[in-house]
Each structure stands twice: as C-alpha cells, then as structure tokens.
Amino acid sequence: MKKFYISTPIYYSSGKPHIGHAYTTILADVISRYKKIIGYDTFFITGMDEHGQKIETIAKRENISCQELVDKNSLIFEKLWKDLQVEPNFFIRTTNEKHKKFVQEKFSTLYSKKFIYLDNWVSLYCIQCEEDIVDKKVVIKDDKKYCEHGHEIISRSEESYFLKTTEFKEWIINVLDNQEIVIDPTSRVLELKNNFLNDEFRDLSISRNNLNWGVEIKEDKNHKIYVWLDALLNYISGLSICNDSFVDKYWNDDKTEIVHLLSKEITRFHCIYWPIILKMLNYRLPSKIISHGWIITSQGKMSKSIGNVVDPFELINKFGSDSIRYYLMKEISMINDSTFSEDLLVTTHNADLCNNFGNIINRTLGLINKYSNETIPKYSRTENNDLVSFENTIIDFTSKIEKTINTLDVNLIVKEINILENNINSFIEINKPWNLFKENKIDDLMYFLSLLSNSVKILIFYISPILVSKSKEAWEQFGFPKDLFTIIEINKFDSIDNIKVNNSKILFERIEKNEN
Numbered sequence: 001m002k003k004f005y006i007s008t009p010i011y012y013s014s015g016k017p018h019i020g021h022a023y024t025t026i027l028a029d030v031i032s033r034y035k036k037i038i039g040y041d042t043f044f045i046t047g048m049d050e051h052g053q054k055i056e057t058i059a060k061r062e063n064i065s066c067q068e069l070v071d072k073n074s075l076i077f078e079k080l081w082k083d084l085q086v087e088p089n090f091f092i093r094t095t096n097e098k099h100k101k102f103v104q105e106k107f108s109t110l111y112s113k114k115f116i117y118l119d120n121w122v123s124l125y126c127i128q129c130e131e132d133i134v135d136k137k138v139v140i141k142d143d144k145k146y147c148e149h150g151h152e153i154i155s156r157s158e159e160s161y162f163l164k165t166t167e168f169k170e171w172i173i174n175v176l177d178n179q180e181i182v183i184d185p186t187s188r189v190l191e192l193k194n195n196f197l198n199d200e201f202r203d204l205s206i207s208r209n210n211l212n213w214g215v216e217i218k219e220d221k222n223h224k225i226y227v228w229l230d231a232l233l234n235y236i237s238g239l240s241i242c243n244d245s246f247v248d249k250y251w252n253d254d255k256t257e258i259v260h261l262l263s264k265e266i267t268r269f270h271c272i273y274w275p276i277i278l279k280m281l282n283y284r285l286p287s288k289i290i291s292h293g294w295i296i297t298s299q300g301k302m303s304k305s306i307g308n309v310v311d312p313f314e315l316i317n318k319f320g321s322d323s324i325r326y327y328l329m330k331e332i333s334m335i336n337d338s339t340f341s342e343d344l345l346v347t348t349h350n351a352d353l354c355n356n357f358g359n360i361i362n363r364t365l366g367l368i369n370k371y372s373n374e375t376i377p378k379y380s381r382t383e384n385n386d387l388v389s390f391e392n393t394i395i396d397f398t399s400k401i402e403k404t405i406n407t408l409d410v411n412l413i414v415k416e417i418n419i420l421e422n423n424i425n426s427f428i429e430i431n432k433p434w435n436l437f438k439e440n441k442i443d444d445l446m447y448f449l450s451l452l453s454n455s456v457k458i459l460i461f462y463i464s465p466i467l468v469s470k471s472k473e474a475w476e477q478f479g480f481p482k483d484l485f486t487i488i489e490i491n492k493f494d495s496i497d498n499i500k501v502n503n504s505k506i507l508f509e510r511i512e513k514n515e516n
C-alpha cells in the first residue's frame with residue numbers, strides 16, 4: 001500500500017488558536033483524507049510547541065506554572081480540532097517525556113558527531129518569533145528596535161551551543177536547486193536563497209543558559225535546548241511515540257510520501273535547518289514542503305492590538321464546521337495571502353452548499369422518488385447519445401480527480417468538484433426526466449436516473465474529505481451501504497442497483513447576511 005505522511009507546524013502554547021491555525025490544520029486534515037480515499041495508508045500529525053521563553057514569560061504573568069499554561073492551551077487546541085472534525089492520527093506535545101528523551105538522544109548524537117560546539121552568542125533576538133534577527137531586518141522606531149512583524153526585540157549575549165549549519169550551506173542550496181525536496185510554491189526557493197542562504201548565513205544557536213522551561217541538555221545541565229531543534233524533531237519523535245515501527249514505516253521508507261505543511265514565516269526553519277538536521281542524523285528528506293500564504297483581514301495582518309483576530313470557535317457556532325472547511329478550502333489560496341471575509345463565507349455557504357450541493361442531493365432523491373418508486377434503477381445502457389456522453393463525463397472526472405488529488409492542490413480539487421456539480425445540473429436540465437416520462441421513454445429515464453445517482457455517489461465521495469459530516473448525511477439519505485465507500489466500488493456503475501433511498505432532509509439551511 002502506498003504511504004503518505006503529513007504534518008502541520010506544532011503551534012505555540014502561548015495563546016489561543018485563530019483562523020490561521022485552523023486553516024493549516026484543516027488543510028492537512030483534508031489532504032490526508034483525500035489521500036486516504038484514493039487508497040493511501042496515511043498518517044497525519046499535529047500538536048503543540050510547548051517550551052521556550054515566551055511560555056515562561058506568559059506563565060509568570062498569569063501566575064501559573066508553565067505546565068499549567070501549556071496544559072490549558074493544548075486542551076483548547078484539541079477541542080478546536082474536534083469541533084472542526086480534524087482527526088489527526090497523533091497529537092504531539094513537546095512536553096511529552098518520550099519526546100524530550102528523543103530530543104536529548106538526538107542532541108547527544110549530533111554532539112558526538114561533532115556537529116555541535118559551545119561559543120558565545122551575541123544577537124538581537126525576538127522573543128515573540130523565537131528567532132535571531134539579522135541587522136538588515138531590524139526596524140528602528142523611536143530609538144527602539146523591532147522585528148519585521150512589529151515585535152520589540154532585545155540584545156542578548158550569552159554562552160550557547162551551536163549547530164554547524166554553515167558546513168552544509170552548499171549542500172542545502174543543491175538540495176533546493178535540484179528539487180530533492182519539492183518546495184511549493186517554487187518561488188520560495190529564490191526567497192530563501194536571497195534572504196537567508198547569503199553571506200549572513202550563520203551556525204544555528206540551539207541552546208539557552210538562562211531558560212528554565214526547556215529540554216535539558218544531558219551533557220551540560222546549565223543549558224536548555226532552544227525551541228527549534230526541540231520543535232522540528234517532533235515530526236519523527238511523534239511517530240516513534242505512537243508506535244515503535246512507525247519511524248521505519250512512515251519516515252525511513254523512501255517510498256513514503258512525506259509532506260510538511262506550514263506558512264511562509266517559518267519556511268526557512270523547515271526548508272533550510274530541518275533538512276540539515278536530518279542530513280546530520282542520517283535521515284531521509286521530506287518529499288515536499290508546502291508553504292502557504294497568510295490569512296489576513298481587511299485591516300491587514302491579524303493582531304490582538306488591532307482587535308481583528310478571527311476566532312474559529314465563534315465561526316463554528318455561527319456556521320458549523322463543514323461550511324468553514326469548505327470556505328477555507330475553496331477561497332483561501334494555497335499560495336498567496338488571502339483576506340478572510342465572513343461575508344464571502346456566507347455567500348459561499350448559500351451558493352455552493354445550499355443552492356448547489358444540497359440542492360443536487362435533494363433534487364436527485366426527489367426524481368428517484370417520483371419516477372422510480374424510491375429505488376435506484378438497475379444500471380442498463382441505452383442508445384441515447386446524450387446519456388452515454390454524460391457517462392463518459394463522469395468517467396473522465398474520476399480519472400482526472402485522482403491526478404489532481406496527487407498534486408495536493410486543494411483549490412484545484414474544489415474547482416473540479418464544482419465543474420462536476422455544474423455538469424450534473426446541466427445533465428438534469430438538458431435531458432429533462434419529466435419529458436422522458438411524458439414521452440414514455442422509460443428505458444432512457446431509468447438509465448438517466450441510474451447515471452444521475454452514480455454521479456451523485458461520486459460527488460459525495462469526492463467532497464467527503466471537506467464536508468465531513470454533511471457527506472455522511474447525504475450518503476445515508478441515499479441508503480448507500482458503508483462498504484461502497486471505497487475507490488474501487490465507487491467506480492462501478494452497477495454497485496447501487498436497486499438501492500431503496502431514504503427521505504431527503506435539508507442538508508444546509510440558508511444563512512441571512514448580517515447587514516451591519
């Protein structure tokens with residue numbers, strides 16, 4: 001069986017999740033579900049990045065322990081995934097004892113291989129971003145120094161362990177140039193080379209000696225491992241925590257397709273440092289890194305001080321998880337920044353889900369009830385060219401959609417599903433079953449209903465990774481058995497012969513736009 005492993009970034013436990021976290025995680029969930037329905041053995045991981053100075057500072061401010069803070073926030077993230085029907089195979093937390101041990105072991109390996117050395121670290125540092133800021137990127141305002149995201153930065157000088165990343169500079173440039181890891185969109189490669197793999201590229205500082213809340217270095221108890229080495233290793237430690245054989249199965253096997261999903265601000269850690277760490281540890285490289293754009297709002301980047309942070313829990317209460325999933329997968333570009341719009345979410349819900357998908361289900365069930373005694377007719381071809389040509393349209397769709405799924409371009413998958421829906425609507429309008437009935441062309445009418453039911457079966461199957469709960473409801477309304485829900489069965493036109501359909505119920509209620 002072909003294998004597929006997909007990860008999201010592990011999110012900082014310092015705050016609550018917003019729509020950006022929801023977007024990446026839904027996207028990973030959707031891609032993983034798509035791969036699964038076309039026959040892959042998939043593993044999907046997400047989780048929490050729970051160490052570092054930011055956590056320490058916030059815990060102190062809230063007068064609770066760091067552990068209490070990360071426990072509290074990780075529950076909120078987990079609840080969000082449940083409410084959004086995101087179902088990871090594993091939810092990793094970097095405070096997990098087995099993860100910490102894994103990180104310590106890998107540090108020791110790197111240390112014994114002499115990829116790590118102790119030196120003095122002098123740098124400008126952003127605690128919010130947990131990263132060093134090179135001089136070029138410092139923004140000075142009113143005599144204070146800020147990073148490009150507007151956080152105030154500090155100067156620090158302390159002893160630190162460093163990873164000899166500079167030794168691998170030429171190697172990583174070659175990896176990126178030769179697409180040994182496919183970076184999507186490819187334009188990010190040039191950005192990485194221009195902005196980071198230049199004369200200012202330095203060895204990576206991987207420890208702090210003034211931090212309490214971090215993984216202890218066994219070789220030197222005065223130091224804690226600095227967040228990025230700890231965090232990046234989750235992609236392998238998570239597998240090993242889950243099952244002893246999973247590192248071999250989902251990582252070490254060259255045939256496993258490994259995909260990391262993240263957005264542009266942390267591309268450098270995933271596309272430069274992570275491959276170098278893997279190389280130093282003799283692990284294979286990921287197959288693809290998808291670095292999507294940001295969700296912004298009409299007032300610009302989301303920020304607490306502007307008060308424009310979009311809360312996914314509020315959206316779930318208003319619209320339900322399927323509509324949010326669908327809107328995000330259709331309207332948020334996987335490449336460029338996109339503006340979040342609640343107005344567009346409502347429009348998409350009404351137009352695509354009520355008037356189109358929901359209506360197709362309702363209409364098809366209505367036609368079966370009216371003309372075929374609530375039973376899907378037996379699949380039997382007639383000479384009617386319009387009907388035969390629609391059968392070919394469906395076959396074309398199923399062969400094409402599998403290729404599109406393998407590109408992992410969810411925007412494109414939704415486009416193809418929308419085309420299928422339009423074809424189904426035109427099929428009804430052009431062939432007018434009510435006329436076939438009036439003209440007593442019963443064989444054509446039965447063939448029409450069989451094709452229509454098959455096309456809807458295929459539509460429900462291929463929309464199911466996005467509309468997780470409504471697709472189940474639609475499947476049940478048709479009375480399709482559960483064991484038909486496989487890529488092999490879905491392509492057989494006679495698999496739903498003589499199935500008695502259930503009553504149709506409205507799947508999506510229209511939402512009135514809030515005019516304020």
Ligand code: ME8
Nearest residue numbers: 009010011012020021024049231232262263294295
């Ligand atoms: O960076 N639009 O965690 P983080 C789209 N712990 N996606 C967004 C977004 C937005 N406006 N804002 C955040 C970290 N995201 C580290 C990662 S991984 C080894 C360690 C998503 O909580 C996007 O996927 O800041 C981004 O990369 C991630 O959340 C950053 O989450």
